[in-house]
Amino acid sequence: MNTNQPAAPEPALDPRAALASLNQAAAATRASIEPNTAVIYFVWAAAYLAGYGLLHGAAFGWLPLAYGTALLIGAGILLAAVAYTAVAGIRSGSRIRGDSKFAGMAYGMSWMGGFLVVALFSIAISRLLAGTDQLVTGWLINSVAILVVGIMYMAGAAVFQDRPMFLLGACFTVLNAAGLIAGAQAFISIFAIGGPVLFVAAGIAMLVLRRRETAGAVK
Amino acid sequence: MAELDPVIHADARLRAMSALNTLGLHESIAFPKLRGILGMTAGNLSTHLRKLEDAGYITQQKLIEGRSPATYVGITATGVAAFEAYKAQLIQLL
Numbered sequence: 001m002n003t004n005q006p007a008a009p010e011p012a013l014d015p016r017a018a019l020a021s022l023n024q025a026a027a028a029t030r031a032s033i034e035p036n037t038a039v040i041y042f043v044w045a046a047a048y049l050a051g052y053g054l055l056h057g058a059a060f061g062w063l064p065l066a067y068g069t070a071l072l073i074g075a076g077i078l079l080a081a082v083a084y085t086a087v088a089g090i091r092s093g094s095r096i097r098g099d100s101k102f103a104g105m106a107y108g109m110s111w112m113g114g115f116l117v118v119a120l121f122s123i124a125i126s127r128l129l130a131g132t133d134q135l136v137t138g139w140l141i142n143s144v145a146i147l148v149v150g151i152m153y154m155a156g157a158a159v160f161q162d163r164p165m166f167l168l169g170a171c172f173t174v175l176n177a178a179g180l181i182a183g184a185q186a187f188i189s190i191f192a193i194g195g196p197v198l199f200v201a202a203g204i205a206m207l208v209l210r211r212r213e214t215a216g217a218v219k
Numbered sequence: 220m221a222e223l224d225p226v227i228h229a230d231a232r233l234r235a236m237s238a239l240n241t242l243g244l245h246e247s248i249a250f251p252k253l254r255g256i257l258g259m260t261a262g263n264l265s266t267h268l269r270k271l272e273d274a275g276y277i278t279q280q281k282l283i284e285g286r287s288p289a290t291y292v293g294i295t296a297t298g299v300a301a302f303e304a305y306k307a308q309l310i311q312l313l
Contacts, residue, residue: 013312019310025237025256033242098293
């Protein structure tokens with residue numbers, strides 16, 4: 001008796017099923033090698049809302065909090081959001097080798113370098129403007145910080161070919177310009193409302209894009 | 220129309236090629252991470268990757284990470300071209 005079984009023939013091709021399978025694999029890969037940007041944007045929306053909300057409450061007296069204390073708590077919230085983002089980025093990039101590894105590392109280091117300079121600038125300008133209204137000092141420091149945020153998102157968009165990220169960076173740049181034009185009294189309100197709104201919008205946009213990918217829409 | 224590429228035609232290899240194409244040229248992924256994405260057994264994935272490697276569509280690089288051996292898998296330029304052609308043919312068939 002011949003026990004050698006002939007190779008099983010390939011099943012008949014269903015182009016729609018094959019494309020769905022192909023798109024599902026692509027979506028699963030993206031989900032595995034990229035951090036969940038929607039969650040990251042929502043984390044930053046919460047951080048901006050809490051951070052600038054505390055500053056607003058301290059500056060305008062609706063929170064029983066000294067401005068300096070609000071600034072310290074805000075810095076803590078900011079560091080927590082930075083830590084979450086860094087861990088998410090490092091985890092998603094693990095066990096991948098190649099050009100993207102360097103791009104991700106360089107981008108992360110650029111954020112750190114930018115905000116190291118912002119921190120030093122904050123100290124320098126606080127000394128220079130000692131005795132000036134804290135709102136004015138905060139206005140200038142935050143405008144420089146948001147300048148870095150806007151540029152980093154737009155540059156990141158160029159590196160990672162991420163159009164929504166470019167739009168987010170451009171919106172932050174516009175928001176920053178609005179804050180500078182509006183003046184020291186209004187900037188916290190603009191960032192406390194505008195920042196979270198932009199991040200939530202970006203998060204929702206990323207969720208919608210990811211859902212479309214997962215659904216396996218034929219491009 | 221030209222015949223569909225028989226190397227990519229099997230569902231497991233099509234999904235592996237799609238994953239590696241998404242990762243991109245000049246990028247490679249550790250074998251266990253790719254296995255997790257595709258939800259395949261190590262033996263099954265190894266068999267299909269060998270066929271893709273024999274066709275020149277992918278490369279498998281064995282190296283030492285720390286003290287452990289690791290295999291990294293990446294798509295080649297030939298593989299990208301073959302995958303894109305296969306995908307275009309599928310779309311034409313719809």
